[in-house]
Structures are given as structure tokens and as C-alpha cells.
Amino acid sequence: MFDHEIREAAEHVLELCRRKKLKVVTAESCTGGLIAAALTAIAGSSDVVDRAFVTYSNEAKREMIGVPWDAILGHGAVSEPVARAMAAGALARGNAQIAVSVTGVAGPGGGSAEKPVGLVHLAAQRAGFDAIVERHVFPGDRDHIRRLTVLTALAMVSNLAER
Structure with missing residues (x-):
């Protein structure tokens, strides 16, 4: 289901x-659960993967993980403040020590001059550490943008786990 590079990263x-x-x-x-799917595609992953919020x-961002309306209305769903709030909210509502979040414009539509197709904000947070936040404008079509987002998110989790 996932290519060799994603499987290896997971x-x-x-x-x-x-x-x-x-x-x-x-x-x-924007990944619709692909990060969790990449991790859970590997047998025995249940000892590491706690849960996934899509x-x-x-409304789901607000209701499920407590992203404040102020962040969404003030910066838009695709923004650093929302990515940070998503990671913090997932960490607070899960039974895990590391959370990773992604929000972006995977395309082909939905982009604008300010927020082009390929724009993705990612945040990863480990309990007791500062969050890591990244902003990317990934090239390519929807599948390629989502693939690069998954790889980046997995790398961010690895970075936090190594601390």
C-alpha cells in the first residue's frame, strides 16, 4: 500500500x-489519516500508535481536538497557529507522549495567492519539549503533496523521539 520510503520511515x-x-x-x-495509516500498516504498531484524529x-478541529475558533478565524485553517493547536490538542486528548499534526492545501483546487496548492503547515510536539513547526510548499499533484507531507511528518516524529 505504501512505497518503500514511507514504509522505511514508519x-x-x-x-x-x-x-x-x-x-x-x-x-x-490534508492527509486524511495517511500518517496513522503508514504507521499502522506495520504489524505490531499498536504498542506505539495511540490514536489518530482526522x-x-x-468544526472537527474545534470539537475533537480543541483548536480555538480564534486561531481558525484569525489565521485560517491552513496556518502555523492551527497546526500548533492541533498538535497540542491531540497530545492533550490522547494517551501519548508525541503528537504530530498537518494542515494544508493538497489541491488541485482550493489554493490562493496567499495559500497556494502545496502549502502545508506541520507541528510535532513531545510532552516536556518545545514544538517543532515547519511550513512547506510542496510541488506536484495531490498525491505527491500528501506523500511528501507524510514523509515530513514521520521525520518530525523521529526527530522528537530521538531527544
């Missing part, structure tokens, strides 16, 4: 988290 996350006895929660918008709509 296996690396699982190995690191097992070694450090860390669990992971995801909060996903918060595609603004």
Missing part, C-alpha cells in the same frame, strides 16, 4: 518510539 519511527517507550497520536487534515473540517 518503521524507523516505530523502532525509535519502542526503544524510548513513547506513544504517538496524529491530528491530520480533523478535516474546521
Whole structure:
């Protein structure tokens, strides 16, 4: 289901988290659960993956993981403040030590001059550490943008797990 690069990145996350006895929660918008799916595609991942929130709509972001309306209305769903709030909310509502969140414009439509297709904000947070936040404008079509987002998110989780 997932290519070799994604599978390898997911296996690396699982190995690191097992070694450090860390669990992971995801909060996903533009990837629609693909980060969690990549992790859970590997047998035995239940000792690391706690849960996944697919918060595609603004209402879901608010209701499921507590993203403040102020962040959504003031900055838009695709923004650093919303990505940060998604990670913090997932961490607070899960039973995990690491959360990763993604929100973006995967296309082909929905982009604008300010927020073009390919724009993705990611945040990863580990309990007791500062969040890591990244902003990317990924090239390509919807599938490619989502693939690069999954790889980036997995790398961010690895980075936090190694601390």
C-alpha cells in the first residue's frame, strides 16, 4: 500500500518510539489519516500508535481536538497557529507522549495567492519539549503533496523521539 520510503520511515519511527517507550497520536487534515495509516500498516504498531484524529473540517478541529475558533478565524485553517493547536490538542486528548499534526492545501483546487496548492503547515510536539513547526510548499499533484507531507511528518516524529 505504501512505497518503500514511507514504509522505511514508519518503521524507523516505530523502532525509535519502542526503544524510548513513547506513544504517538496524529491530528491530520490534508492527509486524511495517511500518517496513522503508514504507521499502522506495520504489524505490531499498536504498542506505539495511540490514536489518530482526522480533523478535516474546521468544526472537527474545534470539537475533537480543541483548536480555538480564534486561531481558525484569525489565521485560517491552513496556518502555523492551527497546526500548533492541533498538535497540542491531540497530545492533550490522547494517551501519548508525541503528537504530530498537518494542515494544508493538497489541491488541485482550493489554493490562493496567499495559500497556494502545496502549502502545508506541520507541528510535532513531545510532552516536556518545545514544538517543532515547519511550513512547506510542496510541488506536484495531490498525491505527491500528501506523500511528501507524510514523509515530513514521520521525520518530525523521529526527530522528537530521538531527544
